[in-house]
Amino acid sequence: MSTPRTTVAEFTVWDYVVFVIMLLISASIGVYHAIKARGQQSNSQFLLGDRQLRALPVAMSLTASFMSAVTVIGTPAEVYRFGAMFLIFCISYAIVTIVSAEFFLPVFYRLNITSTYEYLNMRFNKLARYIGTIFYITQTVLYTGIVIYAPALALNQVTGLDLWGVLVATGLVCTFYCTLGGLKAVVWTDVFQMGIMISGFLAVIIRGVVIQGSFERIWNISYHGGRLNFWDFDPNPLRRHTFWTIVVGGSFMWTAIYGINQSQVQRYIACKNKFEAKLSLYLNMVGLWITAFCAVFTGLTTYSIYHECDPLTEKKIKASDQLLPYLVMDIMRDYPGVPGLFVAAAYSGTLSTVSSSINALAAVTVEDVIKPYTSLSEQKLAWVTKGLSLMYGVICIGMAALSSLMGSVLQGALSGLAISFLLTMWMGIGGQVYQPLPDQTRPLPLSTAGCFFNITDTPEPVTGSPWTTINQDTEVTSRPVIADTLYSISYLYLSPIGTMLVLILGLIISLLTGGMKNTVDKKLLVTYSDMLCFSYLANKCIRSENTIANEELEGIADTGKVNPTFSDQELNNSEKQNHIVSATHL
Incomplete structure (x- = not known):
């Protein structure tokens, strides 16, 4: 038997090289698209890629964008501590995709808007629009600061990577290619970063x-350790993760992201047509499944x-979010550059989320605050938007610095800010002040019985382990009744509540005020003709009628030749609606 490892490896030159290459490629994508536009970029091109x-x-x-560094680092730690029930989120992802693609997307795409809060102005009034915009800007700036700071802190404490140097570097790179x-730069950088994130997961799994x-x-050890706990149908809302909290609560929570959140909606309404937009959401669902399985x-x-030598219990790490970085530095010490790949994967999550936020913040500010009160040209608005991107990038870096003084993150308050600010903040703060007891969160047992083993030793057969649980310093006697009722409700239920x-x-x-008597413009509502099957029939009908119209205009309808003078995009909204209505009667 070998002596235990008291420390793990630190970053090498090759690790820094891999990390820097990731940042340089991300920045170069922004430079490429800036050169391609050659200073003639309109505001629509900058914010929506000209919808192509x-x-x-x-x-x-x-x-x-969905996979922040918090997800890359936090989800494996969640599985390590609470089991593989997280995989049930795949059901939520399917529900969210269908609802977003078939109900929210058709309305936003039909209205041809840039900011989702323009809808509030059409449906209600300017006040509702401004309230939504202010809430979104506040929420996103706070969240983005946390997304930058939290993984930087975890990686700094384990790898020795300079905290503020990397924090500022990643923030500046994001701001650079967004501006x-x-x-287009954000989307194609995300494509590159998605590959890096999946590579980071696969490197850990393969090793x-x-x-x-x-x-x-691995499966056998996980089974004996109780980690394959996929199904728990306990209806108690105080349980942190059950089938019901994940499927019901998770579906509500992620619908708020994919259905109405500016950073997500802005991407799929930038697609060249509604079919491509819907397809992007369904392909994204597959991507979320792959990501969930990898995590x-x-x-x-x-x-x-670590099933017989838990690093957290042994005080080798201070918090669960340091677990995966600790593992990487432990098992990859003999492979220079691979720890750098994992750190690049974690920061790719940061870059993708932050860049999406910066671009979306600039979009809502221009469309909801500046554009309604000015008559600037598209080119001038594009320059204003670039300036806002730079400004929001600096603000987000500043918020990351402020996050170092803020303490723990209120997972419920931020996620529920836009839908029920006061209630969810109250419950979220209560849940942080009075942490739910272990009998409600139900952490699975961990052991330190095998800490004298080295991970490179020949593994012994799994015969069971004397499990021990991390001590919880919770003073139950000082807790008010509300702490174990309202404050202990699963964070996933905050959004549906x-x-x-x-x-x-x-x-x-x-x-009570007679508002139900007001008529609503039908284009602001989803109809059965917006569903995928009807959209397909409508598309075929439009193409067919366009062909006939073009043949008649060319005077060659009888010859069977086709000259597609008009395209689907040239039909105005009222004509499209007439075609769609006629198609639904097929």
Whole structure:
């Protein structure tokens, strides 16, 4: 038997080289798109890529934006501590995709808007639009600062990577390519960064399989450790993760992201047509599934290696978000550059999320605050938007610095800010002040019985372990009753609670004030003709009628020759609607 490892490796020159190359490639994509535009970029081109993007890159961008560094580092740690139930989120992703693609997307795409908050002005009034815009800007700036700072802190404490140097560098790189290249640069950089993130996961999984000898052993250890707990149908809302909290709560939470969040909506409405936009969401669903499987199996791999010597219990790390960086530096010490690849993967998540936020913040500011009160040309608005991108990039870096003084993140307050600010913030703060007890969060047992082993030793057969649980310093006697009821409700339920509260109060107030009698423009509502099957029929009908119209105009309808003078995009909105209505009667 070998002596235990008291420390893990630190970054080498090759690790820094890999990390810097990732940053340089990301920046060069912005330079490429800036040169391609050659100073003639309009505001529509800058913010929406002139609405000519294709489904696949947009889908990868949607997935990359969803996968922040918090997800890359946090999800495997979640699986390590609470089990593989996280995989149930794949059901939520499917529900969210269908709802977003079939109900939200058709309306936004039909209205030809840039900011989602323009809809509030059309449907209600300017006040509703400005409230939505202010909430979004506030929420996004706060969240983006945390996204930059949190992974930087975790990686700094484990790898020794300079905290403020990397924090400022990543923030500046994001701001650089967002300001130069606009949405196209953001999307194509996301495509590159998505590949880096998946590569980081695969590097850990492959190395783990080599250490353990097979996938089967990893699965076997995870099974005996209780980590394959996929199904838990306990209806108790105080349970942190169950089938119901994940499927119901998770679906509400992520619908708020994919259905109405500016940074996500802005991507799929930039597609060249509605079919490509819908396809991007469905391809994104597949990307989310792949990401979830990689993250979960990375967590199981981590558990299989440390199942008898938990680094957190042994005080080798200070928090669970340092677990995966610690593992990488531990098992990859003999492979120069690979730890750098993982850090690049984590920061790719940061870059993709931050760049999406910067671009979206600039979009809503221009469309909702500046454009309604000015008569600037598209080129001048593009320069204003670039200036805003630069400004928001600096603000987000500043918020990251401020985050170092803010303490823990309120997971519920931020996610529910836009839908029910006061209630979710109150519950979120209460949940942080009075952490849920272990019998509600139900962390799975960990062990330190095998800490005298080295991970490179020949693994012993799995015969069971004397599990021990991390001590929880929770003073139960000082807790008020509300701490174990309202404050302990699963964070995933904050979004549906806020949503239902807004809907119920909105309907009651509308009934009392006569608002229900107002007529609503049908283009602001989703109809059955917006569904995928009807969209397909409508598309065929439009193409058919365009062909006939062109043949008649050319005077060659009887010859069977076709000269497509008019395109689907040249039909105005009213003509499109007439075609769609006629197609639905087929």
